[in-house]
Amino acid sequence: MTEETSTLTEQAPPPVRDWPALDLAGTAFDPVLAELMREGPLTRIRLPHGEGWAWLATRYEDVKLITNDPRFSRTEVTHRRVTRLAPNFAPRPGSLAWADQPDHNRLRKPVAGAFTVAAMKRLRPRAQRILDVLVDGLVHDGPPADLVERVLEPFPITVVSEVMGVPVEDRERVHAWTRQIISTSGGAEAADRAKKGMYGWITETVRARAGSTDEDVYALLGAAVGRGEISEEEAVGLAGPLQIGGEAVTHNCGQMLFLMLSRPELMARMREPQGRGAVIDELLRFIPHRTSVGLARIALEDVVLHGHRISAGDPVYVSYLAANHDPDVFPDPDRIDPDRAQRPHLAFGNGPHYCTGAVLARLQTELLVDTLLKRLPDLELAVPADQVVWRRKTMIRGPQTLPVTW
Template sequence: MTEVPVMPLHMQRARFDPVEALAQARENEGVTKVVTPFGQPAYLVTRYEDVREVLADPTRFSNQRSEAYPPPGAASVSKEELADMRAGQLLGMDPPDHSRLRRMLTPEFTVRRMRRLEPRIAEIVDAALDDLENSGKPADLVSHFALPVPSLVICELLGVPYADRAEFQHRSSRQLDMSLPIEERLALGREGRAYMASLVARAQADPGEDMLGMLVREHGDDLSAAELVGIASLLLIAGHETTSNMLGLGTLALLRHPEQLAAVRDDPSQVEPAVEELLRWLSIVHSGMPRTTTTEVEIAGQTIPAGQLLVLALPAANRDPALVAEPDRLDISRGAPGHVAFGHGVHHCLGAPLARMEMRLAFPALLRRFPDLALAVPYDEIDFRAYHVVYGLHSLPITW
């Protein structure tokens, strides 16, 4: 039997909350030495202002892995395959390479572009609610609603066949499961890239109106096939894993706060602030990419030499009293301005406008369709995804 790893401090949760030890690290030293799940020594940055400073400065804090910190499992990967794995992966790049790719994608994720998608997203939400209702109660909100909505949206946006969703959802979920052996997750990554390579080849032969087609038509001379595969793979995984877990976990959070649930259901003006507060309070992305110091730096009064790995504790930063008063209390009325759930700086989440729109449409539509929405099992039986890079729920049994 494979031994389940102990998660690093920044990934440890007590259901909705970061563990107490993480809050203590923020309140005491601010930066603490940890070991990553792959045995690498790192400094864990926990305070809001310090996390923002690191995120804002790609010059001193690099996203590109140094030779001292190769990707997990890299010893078993050839140099050629490693180059393919890195191609198009914006999260592992610094400017100007990052800027070149980001500039090509940004027009597809503007707020104006998202507004054009709003009617179609509303249709997708309503269809998923029909499916949920027709499935009969009790039902699993994750499999009938939280996962299908963002999956179909990103499939249509990218040009990925929705019929393939079960395959890529299963694959990406296991890729992000830190309890699985690295060899298995590397194999899943290879499968994912091979699948996306077939879609890229199809788009190159006959570019459609979707994002893959746009990239081939408008930037085909500037992007290699490996870069197209990397970009599309990143968008596919990020586009459904993050929003689906926000929808599932966010619904559970509202069910645990009935007055706030009623406000989201009944008062349209409360929906956008609620989405921001849920993003802050839940912080489903534990840390984002590790950074490497390119020079000696000082964080929280500690001197950190060049060439050191930094891990950012986003849940700790978003629960910092320096950001909001009573940070451990969910309060949708405050809207949580300035949170770092989407990151900050040049790597601020490209898909943030899309994710916000999906949540802004999905939460009130769900709560209005099922005004008596309730858990179908006791709260302490809910199964949280304790070992995943993206926090969330395995399932959410509901009734109405």
């Protein structure tokens, strides 16, 4: 990171702002985050759980720099009770989310082959068949229908289960665990029970797949443990967040389809296949993927940024949502503009912790949009947009139901 020169006068630290977990309907930008962005590029926040306060960076360039700077550590967070959104904090050894280099590359290597562009090309026909069966059922039963229940939930969960190697008979209970883990309802006890259930199942599965020569994630992890490249504990920590990935696709695609179905001009653009990619990228930039912020980092040494001293040991959050709405990078950021000059959005993160499943998520998003527009060209909302029910008490935002007709 480029530090400001030490000759600059240090500023007094900004006030600590409480940031509650708001239940926001629709795709509205978080008003607390908007206020924090107006206060300055570097502010301080207190979240509902954990202890103390943390710095928050909201500018696009600052977010990119911090997420690439080894002076800000994810691993150090595992030893602290940092202020956070999640009610339950139990980081596991092996989780890519908490790994710094060079451990991050070592841990990512065993599963990287399952998420390459080549692997996704091989997966595409199978994913298309899964989706076609779901849409066939939708068409057969006729309108109206809940698109979340019939397609947006089962499709990503099934595809992720295929990539991971989850047996068909176990998929429903694994999904129940992942759904509870991303929820903030039920408190720490419910989240802890779900994590214990899921990680216990993952442990058994990795052991059972140790001798497999298959190419799914659990087989790759079992083989890597057998070769001594990672420990069993690390394999389990690796698998958990990957297993949860289907939840994000469900709700992000739900937001995108809600916007398409409630804005005729956007749907008209989506009906032009040659320009569809630019529209999807702009929607990925625009939609509020999550509630609040994700995972923190700890400063390993003093860093001066925008006249503020981030001291060694201070927790630091970045907001990808804010970065994607930085007006210096995306003029008029609250407007959906597929024709804007393309700057890479940060919807899938940045730096070493760029989303492992980004290519898989993009594949599923494109298949969902392409297939639904082809099979149901007159798809529309079955209720007024303001009557769509949105998920509450969750870390990943999205519609709870999406009633449609055609």
